[in-house]
Amino acid sequence: MASLFHDELSYLRESGKEFSRLNPKLSKYLSESSTDPDVERLLEGFAFLTSRVREKIEDDLPELTHSLVQLLWPNFLRPFPPTCLMQFRPVRGTITEAHVIPRGMAMRARPIEGGSCDFRTTADCLVYPVELTDVAHTRTQDRSQLALSFAMLSERTVGSVNFSDLRLWFTGDAIVAQTLYLWCLRYLLALHFITPDGRRVRLPNTSVRASGFAFDETLLPSASTAFDAYRLLQEFFVFPDKFHCVDLDGLAAAAAGSEAKEFGLDLEFERPLPAHVKLRADNVRLFCSPAVNLFETDAEPIAVDHRKVQYRVKPSGNDYAACEIFSIDNVVGFRAPEKDRGFQIERAYPAFESFHHELEMASRREQVYYRQRLTAAANEAGFEHAITFVLHDGEQAVPAEEAVSIRLTCFNRTRAVELAIGDIDLATDSSPSFIEFSNITRPTAPVYPPIDGALNWNLISNLSLNYMSLLDKDALGVILQIYDYRSLTDRQAERAARLRLGGIRNLSTRPVDMLFKGRPIRGIRSILTLDETCFQSEGEMYLFGSILKEFIAISTTTNSFHELELRGDNNGEIYRWPATIGRQPLI
16 A cells, blocks of 8 residues: 555655746746645645555456465465374273374463464374384495384284284475485385284285375365365465475284284385485384464454444454464354244355356345455454455445454464474364374464465466476476465575476476276376486475475376376486376266
8 A cells, every 4th residue: 555655655746847848937846946835735645545456456356366376276275273293192901993083173282472272283193002112223335224122002912903004104304205205115125014013915016005194184184175285385385394395005914823922113215325325213103193373263253234234244252463364264153033934044155166057047036145355464463354245246235234244264373483392282172092192293484375466376386287297398387386375475485486397397298008907098107317416315205296296186187197207316216106097086
């Protein structure tokens, strides 16, 4: 608003000089050498009014794009709240079988700055009555070995527990975690299950697989209409720790019949770990899950009184300064009782971006919708939210006088960033009694997407891209830039993003055919060449390739497939992923 005001005032003064040149008799009122104070006030008032008009005109296009983005990519307009990694530890003697800690379990941090922060898990976590007691690493000239030792936390034997998937998390230093991830998925030579009674069972290398990519492991709540491929990019840029894990299966069959109370896993690699990778016991952990600073709360009630079109939405409570809206989940209006009725009339308002419009038009009804309005906060980082009530054609609606109740999902702005490792350890009503927990990483800073004019160009870029155009180096670079929000405000992330984009040396594609269930289908094979020096480690480059492999597979139609090959530009290393059938519906 301030810049628009100065633009308009400058224009009026420049026009005034030209006018006084053409009309000398009036120059004493408009020339710079002699300015009438009353004329100056008029110019300033007129500049203020015209700047308001310009602001409204320029806001019309974002209103259109915001609604479209809300429908197609809801999380594009939502901030990314503080996120951390939690570890759960079963209390000795409390469980004898596997238990699932469900997605959405709430946890609370120790009070800080006069308030607390609530977190909730983002994925199911399967815990067993077992603990990891030792992590040992040996290196020879041409190989290395990782020995993991486990002990039971109950009187049950190893063979009596039904081990299904056991997830290993690689934590601590990022380069160490990335390297372990790469070595387990790329350079694993042999995997053995061993017990003190002499049992030694070799498991197939396919028992180790990458994890963290499933839709039910999304970090943020996501609408069913959202395109899942973009979600993976967003998570990789903001919280890559989520993907530093692998799943092991086949342990139940290997342990069957064993009476031991301890067991081990020996992972032998076909090449030694790099000399700069120094393993510690806390670089491998069990029973972890990402957690995000999100919680549900109510907004301050809104009294619809017909005196204004737009109503600001604010979280209720005295801690508003440390509470920001992530999403508006539910809007319900309550009217006073009618004659001879002793109860309130309640009605739910659907979002304007919902799919109810055709039904309302066909039945000749006039459903009232709520429409969300998003603007940048005036005095601090973050957004301000407001709603208006509209009809199916977008025209303003005038609902009856009523009280409107709004349900929100919120986060604690930047308060969670002040938390240290171990500060999130307070139980809530949804926390099981058989576990202890704490955060093993510090919460990340919240990340805000752009909602200014840049959003319009980003939207157009998304609409113009399809599966085939994603197989172009420049188009891929555009997508990577659009979803790397952190690089907009974090200098270190901006430098890493610039290096990453510069490290994409080449992307070539060609059509290939293969038999799938006895039928020939045509797909695409992509060869991506990357400069290893533009990444933190070879492991980060491999994870980046894994993300792109999933991203392109989700974008590929179901009657085709995609095959990715990644090549290192300097060392000539080649990584291949198996062909993946597309997951994008044809209709």
